Amino acid sequence: MNTMNLLLITRIARQELLVNIRNKWTIIFAVVFGVLIVGISYIGIVAEGFSGMQNFTRTSASMLNLVLYIVPLVSLIMGTLSFTGDRGTTELLFSQPVFRAEVLLGKVLGLFFSLSLSMIIGFVVAGGIISSVTGGEGLLQYAMFVILSLLLALVFLVVAVLISTTNNRTSRSFGISLFAWFFFVLFYDLIVLGVSLLFKGQTANIILFLSLFGNPVDMVRVASLIILDNVTIFGAAGAALLRFLGGSGLSITLLTGSLLLWIGIPLVIARRMLNKQDI
Amino acid sequence: MISVQHLTKQYGKFTAVNDVSFDVKQGEVFAFLGPNGSGKTTTLKSIVGLCLPTHGTILVNNLDVRKRSKEAKNLISYLPQRVIFPETLTAREVVRFYGSLRNISRSAADEALANAGFNGFSDKPVNEFSGGMIQRLGMTVISLPDSPILLLDEPTANLDPQGVKQFRDFILQQKEKGKTIIFSTHLLAEAEQLADRVAIFVSGKLGALESIDDLRTTFLKTGTIEDLYLHYVGSSHYEK
Numbered sequence: 001m002n003t004m005n006l007l008l009i010t011r012i013a014r015q016e017l018l019v020n021i022r023n024k025w026t027i028i029f030a031v032v033f034g035v036l037i038v039g040i041s042y043i044g045i046v047a048e049g050f051s052g053m054q055n056f057t058r059t060s061a062s063m064l065n066l067v068l069y070i071v072p073l074v075s076l077i078m079g080t081l082s083f084t085g086d087r088g089t090t091e092l093l094f095s096q097p098v099f100r101a102e103v104l105l106g107k108v109l110g111l112f113f114s115l116s117l118s119m120i121i122g123f124v125v126a127g128g129i130i131s132s133v134t135g136g137e138g139l140l141q142y143a144m145f146v147i148l149s150l151l152l153a154l155v156f157l158v159v160a161v162l163i164s165t166t167n168n169r170t171s172r173s174f175g176i177s178l179f180a181w182f183f184f185v186l187f188y189d190l191i192v193l194g195v196s197l198l199f200k201g202q203t204a205n206i207i208l209f210l211s212l213f214g215n216p217v218d219m220v221r222v223a224s225l226i227i228l229d230n231v232t233i234f235g236a237a238g239a240a241l242l243r244f245l246g247g248s249g250l251s252i253t254l255l256t257g258s259l260l261l262w263i264g265i266p267l268v269i270a271r272r273m274l275n276k277q278d279i
Numbered sequence: 280m281i282s283v284q285h286l287t288k289q290y291g292k293f294t295a296v297n298d299v300s301f302d303v304k305q306g307e308v309f310a311f312l313g314p315n316g317s318g319k320t321t322t323l324k325s326i327v328g329l330c331l332p333t334h335g336t337i338l339v340n341n342l343d344v345r346k347r348s349k350e351a352k353n354l355i356s357y358l359p360q361r362v363i364f365p366e367t368l369t370a371r372e373v374v375r376f377y378g379s380l381r382n383i384s385r386s387a388a389d390e391a392l393a394n395a396g397f398n399g400f401s402d403k404p405v406n407e408f409s410g411g412m413i414q415r416l417g418m419t420v421i422s423l424p425d426s427p428i429l430l431l432d433e434p435t436a437n438l439d440p441q442g443v444k445q446f447r448d449f450i451l452q453q454k455e456k457g458k459t460i461i462f463s464t465h466l467l468a469e470a471e472q473l474a475d476r477v478a479i480f481v482s483g484k485l486g487a488l489e490s491i492d493d494l495r496t497t498f499l500k501t502g503t504i505e506d507l508y509l510h511y512v513g514s515s516h517y518e519k
Contacts, residue, residue: 002349011379015372022367088363092420095327095357096380097349279329 008098009106016082016110017117025081026114029074034122036066038129056138057228059130060145064224067149068217072156072185075115076177079160082111084170094279101271108161108267115153120146144227148220148256155216155262156180162266165273188215209244212255216262223255280305280428280459281326286335288321295321297483298335303461303476305427308454310470311463313480314512319463320360322480323432326461327357339428353381356426360433362417366406370397370416373405374423381424388423395419411442418449429453431462435469447473467508479511486511 020026040062093103123146131139160177167173192211196204212218222241226248245251281303288296296318303309311319324330326337328348337344339351364373371392378388392401395415405413414437421429435443443466450473453460464470470477471491479487487507494507 008380011376015376018372019365019367086363088359088361089365091324091329091359092357092362092377092417094329095352095355095359096377097353098380099349276331278324278331 002099002101004099004102004105008102009109012093012098012103012106013109013113016107017113018110020078020082020111020114021117023114026078026118029115030118030121033070033119034125036070037063037122037126040066056127056130056134056136056142059126060138060142060224061228063126063145064221064228067152068221069185071119071149071153072217073181075153075156076160076163076181077174078111078115079157080164080170080173080177082107083161083164084167084173091279100274100279104161104267104271104274108157111157112154115157116150119149119153123149138228141227141229145224148224148227148259151256151259151263152216152220155259158263158266158270162270162273165270165277184215184217189218209241213258216259219255219259219262223252223259226251226255280307280340281461282336282338283322283326284336284338286322286325286337287333288318288325288330289333294483296325296332299480299483299485300335301478301485301488303459305459306454306457307459307476308450308474309459309461310474310477311461311480312465312467312470312477312508313463313486317480317512318483319480320432323357323430323461323463327355327430328352329357354426355428355430356421356424357430358417358421358432358434360436362413364405364413364416367404369402369404370408370419371401373416374419377420378423383423391419391423395422410437411439414438414442415445418446422449422453427458429458429460429462431460433463433465435464435466443469479508481512 040059043062094100123142127139127142159180160173163176163180164173167176188211192208192214196207196211199207212222226242242248242251245254283302284300286296286299287294295316299318299322311322313319321330325332326339326344328344328351331345340354342351342354344351368376371389374392375385375388378385378391389401395418397416397419400408400412405416408416414434418434421431435446438446447469450460450462454473462473474491476488476490477494478485479489489507
């Protein structure tokens with residue numbers, strides 16, 4: 001019976017975390033992300049003519065677009081870099097008395113923690129500055145938004161792992177990862193809207209509704225807007241969406257559950273692929 | 280100790296290893312000889328479970344490598360052809376990490392590092408190390424768990440003469456401890472000096488499987504091990 005050893009997974013995760021937090025690209029990402037997150041709140045104020053900082057919900061809404069663009073890209077790049085790394089390192093690691101699935105999980109967790117750390121530093125610094133000016137109103141929503149952003153990072157890390165395990169060549173894995181970013185962040189909505197135009201009424205609505213679950217970026221966007229009480233920016237469609245999903249609470253649960261599936265399913269496929277291939 | 284039976288490995292239409300069978304006894308030092316691409320690395324990687332055979336079985340201490348990989352790998356220390364460590368880690372972090380995967384204490388890992396002559400370099404990042412030092416660090420990692428089986432893929436390929444000598448001493452030391460060792464090499468003198476038996480790979484097949492003693496009493500009386508190697512591999516291989 002191939003029972004996985006949690007201790008070994010933790011040790012591999014710790015090592016991966018150590019390697020990644022010393023990686024200059026992780027440090028650059030943490031700095032850039034932090035600066036942008038703090039900067040966005042100031043820019044928002046200037047644009048809207050307020051004096052002083054925006055509160056948490058306004059800031060989170062402004063941060064949303066940044067998160068939806070940058071987090072998938074960085075997660076895909078870091079995931080691909082880690083899983084298409086030097087053959088010498090990979091061979092030595094996989095020749096140890098560990099299951100391949102333990103290496104896979106350990107590396108994913110270590111990568112996720114390092115990415116989370118980079119993001120949380122930015123979010124905490126921005127949160128500290130905002131709360132010092134505007135108080136703690138909307139802090140809970142902000143925290144939930146941070147959790148959704150971390151989930152988005154994990155989804156795209158796992159997608160990168162799946163891409164890397166199904167492709168032997170590093171350059172090809174990078175190419176597909178970049179395509180995945182373009183697809184989910186830029187093209188997906190365009191394709192869905194185009195397809196929905198071919199249908200009318202209820203059918204078009206169902207297509208639009210179901211399409212939501214095919215793109216984790218859209219799921220995080222909608223869930224964040226619901227959390228931040230900003231779903232009204234969808235207008236009548238937003239109200240219909242909430243009705244369709246069964247209210248805010250149920251909507252968040254459904255969307256978060258779907259995001260977890262987006263993490264679990266690629267991970268299971270990647271594990272199977274890894275078990276069937278040569279290292 | 281190690282039994283390889285009818286091992287075949289295909290990559291698409293290319294057959295890297297073609298119906299190779301051999302046994303390695305406990306305490307035996309076994310050398311793989313053969314030109315590049317002849318199947319030495321694939322065979323070594325199959326024994327440690329990195330390559331999945333297309334056909335055939337591999338038993339390590341009667342454990343099927345495919346079915347009981349973790350138990351089998353617990354008996355093996357493998358040094359890849361080109362060993363690489365994450366550049367930002369120190370030698371101590373590297374050795375402690377690989378030790379931790381085999382439940383070896385940090386103090387034992389530190390001791391192994393000191394014994395390997397890394398004093399003064401233990402807390403330096405790997406990116407400050409020369410190729411020879413990285414190879415030595417690799418040897419420290421594989422000798423740490425005191426595994427009964429050592430698999431070494433061209434271990435002297437990146438070493439300077441001093442490193443080669445250190446490697447030879449290392450092998451002789453491990454041999455004295457009764458370890459079962461398989462190593463691949465292009466240095467024929469190395470095989471003659473260290474191995475009990477040699478397997479010569481030619482185009483994925485086992486061209487010859489001879490004990491060094493037999494060779495000494497027969498072929499090497501009149502020729503050298505280089506002559507024997509060329510006899511099996513054939514100059515036509517290189518002309519291709």
